[in-house]
Amino acid sequence: MKGEPMHTSLTTGAKWSIPFALSTLVAGMAFGLVASRIGFDALHATLMSATAFSGTAQLTAVQLWGDPLPIAAILLAAAAVNGRYIAMGAMLRGKIERHSAPARYTVLAFLSDAGWALAMRAEKEGLEPWPVLLACSILTYAGWVGGTFVGGLLNQAPLGSLLIAAQFLGIAMLSVLLPESWKKRADLLSCGAAVAVALLLGLFLPGSLNILAGGISGALVRLRLPQ
Amino acid sequence: MNSLAWILLFCLAIVCLASRLIGYWASGLFPLSPKINRFLEVLPAPLLSSLVAVAAISSGGLAGIATVGTALAVMVATRSELGSAAAGAAAGWLVSSAPAWF
Numbered sequence: 001m002k003g004e005p006m007h008t009s010l011t012t013g014a015k016w017s018i019p020f021a022l023s024t025l026v027a028g029m030a031f032g033l034v035a036s037r038i039g040f041d042a043l044h045a046t047l048m049s050a051t052a053f054s055g056t057a058q059l060t061a062v063q064l065w066g067d068p069l070p071i072a073a074i075l076l077a078a079a080a081v082n083g084r085y086i087a088m089g090a091m092l093r094g095k096i097e098r099h100s101a102p103a104r105y106t107v108l109a110f111l112s113d114a115g116w117a118l119a120m121r122a123e124k125e126g127l128e129p130w131p132v133l134l135a136c137s138i139l140t141y142a143g144w145v146g147g148t149f150v151g152g153l154l155n156q157a158p159l160g161s162l163l164i165a166a167q168f169l170g171i172a173m174l175s176v177l178l179p180e181s182w183k184k185r186a187d188l189l190s191c192g193a194a195v196a197v198a199l200l201l202g203l204f205l206p207g208s209l210n211i212l213a214g215g216i217s218g219a220l221v222r223l224r225l226p227q
Numbered sequence: 228m229n230s231l232a233w234i235l236l237f238c239l240a241i242v243c244l245a246s247r248l249i250g251y252w253a254s255g256l257f258p259l260s261p262k263i264n265r266f267l268e269v270l271p272a273p274l275l276s277s278l279v280a281v282a283a284i285s286s287g288g289l290a291g292i293a294t295v296g297t298a299l300a301v302m303v304a305t306r307s308e309l310g311s312a313a314a315g316a317a318a319g320w321l322v323s324s325a326p327a328w329f
Contacts, residue, residue, distance in 0.1 A: 012290070014257050047236065050234065051237075052240050074292045079242050082246035086253075088250065089247060089254070093251055105248065109247060112249075153239070161325050164323060167319070168319030170296040171286055171291060171294050172314075173310040174275065175302070176315070177275060177300050178275060178302075191273050191276035194273030199280055210277070214277030216273075220266075223269060223271040
């Protein structure tokens with residue numbers, strides 16, 4: 001509960017984050033492998049993961065990588081696929097304010113989908129969102145960067161059954177957070193609208209702008225429905 | 228890597244960092260009206276829903292859908308998070324591996 005020692009939120013956040021970290025580790029290995037196949041050595045791919053820490057932006061970047069380097073196209077694509085973080089950051093205001101500016105901006109600098117979802121959950125359950133974000137950031141960052149390095153050293157994907165299953169663990173963990181927010185029929189309707197808009201716009205919009213558009217549409221639907 | 232590639236890596240890091248900070252920073256510049264506050268209150272569930280749906284489709288189509296569907300069904304039935312996530316991941320693995328069995 002709020003007011004409980006910080007370490008309660010930190011340990012709970014760490015526990016919640018473990019499946020995400022495992023999934024990120026595997027995704028990082030896949031990225032390292034893809035990057036090595038287009039000519040990045042393990043060190044440079046790891047450097048990119050350590051500084052950008054964004055799977056979608058990095059995969060977009062390496063897919064567009066060429067000679068001459070399309071710098072503007074890569075940066076625009078990276079901004080587009082990360083567009084959802086703008087809304088996520090705005091939602092975190094008011095939830096992490098009791099911490100110092102360096103502490104707040106540190107966790108924001110490592111914000112991920114999983115971290116945001118877990119911070120929202122922490123607030124619902126009366127825990128401090130900041131330590132949960134911190135725990136998730138540390139674990140997923142270590143998984144992503146470490147995974148990239150290992151993937152960069154491999155010549156071929158060691159995709160055993162366990163690793164394939166681990167790839168799906170991140171989505172599965174995000175999915176299980178959904179039913180908590182489905183308290184009323186209006187919640188289900190708004191989420192359905194969000195999914196429909198996101199999937200439909202996915203056919204036309206680049207990056208993850210369709211995710212953002214879906215979320216905004218769903219929220220607007222929710223506001224029109226009874227409380 | 229040539230110097231242009233290093234510049235690109237640096238700029239990519241800045242773009243990724245800015246996208247994470249800008250929403251939080253901008254929302255603190257102006258006092259938010261009650262309408263905007265209410266909007267931000269109801270935004271998480273639809274945003275998470277669209278994130279999951281898009282991730283499910285892009286992570287392997289049927290396998291992704293099986294992952295999400297199974298995880299949701301088991302979660303609603305059992306309220307066990309880790310069990311539901313494990314069941315979802317197992318369903319994703321089963322569907323993605325199925326073609327190799329035939």
